[in-house]
Amino acid sequence: MTANPTGTGPDDGSVKVTIDGKEVDARPGEWLIKVAQDHGVFIPRFCWHERMKPVGMCRMCLVEVEGQKGLPPACTTPVADGMVVNTQADHVAKAQDAVLEFLLINHPLDCPVCDRGGECPLQDQTLAFGPGESRFVEEKRHFEKPIPISDTVLLDRERCIQCGRCTRFAAEIAGDPLIDFGERSGEMQVITYPDEPFTSYFSGNTVQICPVGALTATPYRFKARPWDLATSETSCTTCSVGCRGALQSSSNRLVRLLGVDSEPVNQGWLCDKGRFGYEHVHSPNRLNRPMVRRGGALVEASWPEALDAAAEGLRRARDDHGPGSVALLGGARGTNEDAYVWARFAKGVLRTDHVDAQLGDGLPPEVVLGVPRATIPDCDRAAAIVLLAPDLKEELPVLFLRVRRAAEELGVPLVDVAARDHGLTRHAGVVIRHAPGGAGDVRDEIVDKVRDLVSGREGPVVVVLGRPSLAEPPDATVHAAAALAGLPDVRFLSALRRGNVHGALDLGLTPGFLPGRVTLEAGG
Ligand code: SF4
Ligand code: SF4
Ligand code: FES
Structure with missing residues (x-):
């Protein structure tokens, strides 16, 4: 049986697995940790990530499988027919507790000043599965902190639990193996190569998937606490992929965009252009109120004044030079509803077909x-x-x-x-x-x-x-x-x-078409 590396392979039959006394169906070769998760059993984990190959590095997901020696990691154990699994036995809980105690030996526990505090898998899983206190009284390791590994990513090495999620993402998903592990034992740390910063277009994903606060994003660092964030799920409009994301704000300012796992679109990943490109929203140079030109200079105006001025200008152009003298650009970053309104306004009200959402870089x-x-x-x-x-x-x-x-x-x-x-x-x-x-x-x-x-x-x-x-x-x-x-x-x-250029074309914001991909000819 070949293990399915991502747990999303072809469906070629099913097997019966019993997890904590409950029999469930699974695809042969699916990872045990995923099967348990899909059936409501959370097995603690740090290194396993649903979109990457498992490596069994952190040992947090140890479980008991009847007939197998020791406690295998659930993230590297493929399910098989008749498998009986126990995730709750006392000796399983003791092993998970011990793994956490080891991980916490060198972890600084500086949660009050860590960006991850409040949304940290290490915090949460220590509470749920870990020891109440540590027997470790020796000096913890110390590093200079933080060190920038790119323009947007900072590394606090002493917080790292060596799960390898970041290094694996860089090599396996992005194809940019620019970070790796250096040194050994207690000195082991994530490193970049000499003179080669972590210049990946996808570096921000490592911050999002780091299960502790070892990797933080420069634009977000110390900007907010997780419990203060307001979140709206949205789509990135920077390009036409339209990645799913969660846009977060604090004190009425956008502070972070996180990737949301959408199988039809982005599988949880964002590029750095999309992830960090929100800061223009708060630029002081941004136009945020209507302006009209009076006597050659732009002056602030109310919305009714601005709309009256626009209507007057459009009416004059149309009356003096005909409807074809007016052109309407834009819409590719708006919603389908925006594009529909623009197209109706251009073609139904102004009666011009001079519209464009591709701005000259697209296809007919x-x-x-x-x-x-x-x-x-x-x-x-x-x-x-x-x-x-x-x-x-x-x-x-x-x-x-x-x-x-x-x-x-x-x-x-x-x-x-x-x-x-x-x-x-x-x-x-x-x-x-x-x-x-x-x-x-x-x-x-x-x-x-x-x-x-x-x-x-x-x-x-x-x-x-x-x-x-x-x-x-x-x-x-x-x-x-x-x-x-x-x-x-x-x-x-x-x-x-451009983002949603397809929606704009579908809704008629292009010459020769009406909303709904109907040609002007066919639509009369
Ligand atoms: S920096 Fe974070 S993601 Fe990378 S190995 Fe350390 S804990 Fe894991
Ligand atoms: S800019 Fe990046 S994050 Fe945004 S939609 Fe495009 S690929 Fe996705
Ligand atoms: S999650 Fe299984 S070993 Fe890390």
Whole structure:
């Protein structure tokens, strides 16, 4: 039996497992810790993370499995039919208590001044599973604190419990193995390499998954206590991936964005651009009240004054020069409802079709709206993924993580069609290069290679489709996409840059269309 590294593998039957006297169904090879969690039994853990491979480093998840010697870690134990597990026995509790006592030997317990205090797995699990007091009276280890390991991440080494979540995330998920463990025993610590800071586009995820306050985010450090935070679940609008997040504020200021695990979108991860990009909201340079131009200068105005001035200007332009003299830009960072209102206002009230949400860096709307669509999870089960898009690591970073995982971990073949190498090139089995703007010239080669590659494989062909760069005209990409559209079960995953640009196009904020992907012609 092969253990399933993430507990999310194919469903090929089920097994019966008894956990604390309750019989449950599970997929063969699923990790015991996950099966227990899915059935309401929390086994304490520090190093295990649902989205990463287990390593069994912290020993916090020890349980009893009937017929097995000792107490195996639940995070590296695959379930098998007939397995009987006890997570509550006295000797299990004693082992968990002992692991916590060891972990706390060197932990500073500076909870009152630790950003993690109040939302700390070490605090919570010590309360639930740990000793009431320590027998350790010797000097704890001390380090200079904190040390910056990047512009946004600070490390307090003495708080680290060596769970390896951060180092594993960097290597396994982000593909940026820029942090590792150095030294041994009580001196063991997370290190960066000489002259190489932790310059990962995804560094903030390590702060979020660190189970103690060893890694903290520079923008959030000492800004709030967890119990003072107000939280709203939302989507990041920085790019069109639309990662799920929890936006938190304290004293009426945004202080933190945390990733929320959404299987169809971001699986819990955020890129640093999205995670730390909220600070502009409180910029003193931000326009936060209406201004109208009077006598050549912008002056503050009330909303009725500003709306009257806008209406007057629009009316004058339309009456003097016709409706086509007015253009309306924007909407790609708004909601679908915003885009709908803008489109109705432009096309129904002003009577102009000069609208745009892509701001000149996208693809023709009839292509984006007309091709069969793929979803992000389609990448996981694709026969092949074809990249005909901008550099995902730069433009749509969390989609880069998903495609990288599909290629690296799930074995989905990757076809890289671009003018130059980029973040995913080293994961591609087929690399097709063309001159900038020349994707159309290699379309026959692309189709032939993809056809060969997917022969005998199940699943759709997912084409990640977007304009590679502003310098490359959209026509070349469209020609290549049109050739691929002839392959069986091909679906296109839009890689347009701006957040919710797809929603804006769907709702008619583009020339030639009305809301609902209805063409102007068809809509009368
Ligand atoms: S810094 Fe945090 S995530 Fe990294 S090994 Fe230490 S405790 Fe684990
Ligand atoms: S990938 Fe895009 S949507 Fe996701 S966190 Fe980054 S900027 Fe935001
Ligand atoms: S959670 Fe199982 S060993 Fe750490």
